[in-house]
Amino acid sequence: MTKITNDILYVGVNDHKIDLFEGQYIVPNGMAYNSYVIMDEKVAVMDTVDARFTHEWLDNLETALNGRKPDYLVVQHMEPDHSANVENFLRVYPDAVVVANEKTFAMIDNFFTIDLTGRKHVVENGGTLSLGAHQLTFVFAPMVHWPEVMVTYDSTDKVLFSADGFGKFGALDVEEEWDCDARRFYFGMVGKYGAQVPALLKKAAGLDIQIICPLHGPVLTENLGHYLELYNIWSSYRAETDGIMIAYTSVYGHTKAAVEMLAEKLRSKGCPAVVVCDLARADMAEAVEDAFRYSKLVLATTTYNAEIFPFMKQFIDHLTERNYQNRTVGFIENGSWAPLAAKIMKDMFARSKNITYLDTTVRIKSAVKPENIDQLEAMASELCRDYIARSEETANKRDFTALFRIGYGLYVVTCNDGKKDNGLIVNTVSQVSDSPNRVAVTINKANYSHHVIRQTGKMNVNCLSVDAPFSVFECFGFRSGRTVDKFAGETPCRSDNGLVFLNRDINAFLSLEVEQYVDLGSHGMFICTVTEARVINDRETMTYTYYQNYVKPRPETEGKQGYMCNICGYVYEGAELPEDIMCPLCKHGAAEFVPIS
DSSP states (O other): OEESSSSEEEOOEEEOSOSEETTTEEOTTOEEEOOEEEOSSSOEEEOOOOGGGHHHHHHHHHHHHTTOOOSEEEOOOOSHHHHTTHHHHHHHOTTOEEEEOHHHHHHHHHHOOOOOTTOEEEOOTTOEEEOSSOEEEEEEOTTSSSTTOEEEEETTTTEEEOTTTTOOSSOTTSOOOHHHHHHHHHHHHTGGGGGGHHHHHHHHHTSOOSEEEOSSSOOBOSOHHHHHHHHHHHHTTOOSEEEEEEEEOOSSSHHHHHHHHHHHHHHHTTOSOEEEEETTTSOHHHHHHHHHHEEEEEEEEEEETTEEOHHHHHHHHHHHHTTOOSEEEEEEEEOSSOOOHHHHHHHHTTTOSSEEEOSOOEEESSSOOHHHHHHHHHHHHHHTHHHHHHOTTTOOTBOGGGGGGOSSBOEEEEEEOSSSEEEEEEOOEEEEEETTEEEEEEEETTSHHHHHHHHHOEEEEEEEBTTOOHHHHHHHHSSOTTTOOTTTTOOOEEOTTSOEEOSSSEEEEEEEEEEEEEEOSSEEEEEEEEEEEEEOOOOOBOBHHHIIIIISOOOOOTTOOEEEETTTOOEEESSSOOTTOOOTTTOOOGGGEEEOO
16 A cells, blocks of 8 residues: 555555566566545545456555545446456445446446446546545546546546556556656557547646556656656657667568668668667567657568568558558568569558658668669668758758748747747748848747847748647747747757757758848848758648648637637637737737637
8 A cells, every 4th residue: 555645545456477468568567457545534446456456456445444434436447457346346345336437337237247226426527526625527538548438637636547548567566667668558558549638638738737646557746747748749649759760570681681781871870769670579569669659660571472571561550550640651672573562561551641651662682782782872861861951060051942941831930048049930931032042030029039039130940841740839839938948858959050940840941140120010020141051851841721721729619709819729708809919828919810600
């Protein structure tokens, strides 16, 4: 028994006998099945544990209760590793009431033969239950990762009981890094249903959470922003780490030789991380985890029985089943007489979204030949183009084709006030001459960056690409750099003028030196010369229309009357829009508000 807070006790168990979780995930450090007790005027038990630990759990529970009887059993999730002891619990505590939603009660009927007459408390989404000092609120989280799942928020101790959310493999009496096994757990358990997770995170964002109590893994009490940010990245299928994974199968070693050559070339060209995985020998769940972790993937295999090697087929099936997307993918194929592997692999990704395929495909016929070495060199150069462009040593800093990336797009302008880096979103950047190259940037005077650039006379314009997530706009568009460090915790890249440029989500950037300033009333226009220009990649530039149609979340306007900010989606409820309104999120004025239709 462990104290979480004064009133919340841990009564879960560790399992070191298990070798495969859910019959497929290797767990060398076992598993934890977590259960909690809230001690108040009324006593609530939060979930049960796996059937193999009935008596250990009931003993833990009895010790925690210290002679008291539980009033409620809250069932958040019906997987047997959490619900197996519902019937045993009710035998020992026949007066307890089961608290669950309708879908959960239907599953209880499927798993058990229990008469719950007079012992059912059915909760609605957003429903509450008072234990005395503790007020519980239930939030439904369907398909995270079963349809009946709900989480529970205790507003008194500010604890989120998160069901399988924020869980990980491994028993609690083993010291190990959280990120790795939590990532493997997430993409194994929840990856397919990632689209449902942001809805849960959005609800959680409105709560004051200080402790997260999952059903697997440790209780999280510190640095909660780190865990929430990882879940934001994972659930939006964005890359967590810049780098390249090479996954391969090799029959006689020739494909492996090509992979090793490619890995060495990638490292020599400045790739920040290169991970090589032999799918025949690797833990498949860890291989899947790495594919989702890194930003680029190279698949290398042989044509086999007019198909591809079985381990590669299994690997790609795992990826596509979990909605693998938003990545760059390249292929190396080997075939002695009829190479088909590259086409088959590419076809397997047909339903995946936002996959960018390399122009270069390496085609080996049996053994690696000089022409294959040339292909590997071309593939490495293509994969590392953005890394080369970011590097101080290898970048082409006079690539004025970067100017072609300017359109009616959206940009992050970065600057520095002498103490910290800053950035903001702008949509008015234009080239005004080409001899010399001059660019005009218009910025609202109300923005702190306007003040900084007036003082320093320099800025960087980062051309956002279409894969930039909404979080970029939240960071640089909805907060003031005067009060917030927008690059806190980052290790940013810097251009020759000493300013930051973004290390992801852009296709080019320009370093500008202010020559002239034009006062336009509410805005100021900076006429600048270009001192540095780099092209990072060939992804399309984010336009204002693309942002509106595909990036900005749809605001919740159903049943509301008033006006919506066209920039960030903030809703002002009222019959008339104040002329002097300023959006509290993105700081835009009345001109950006439209009536809710």
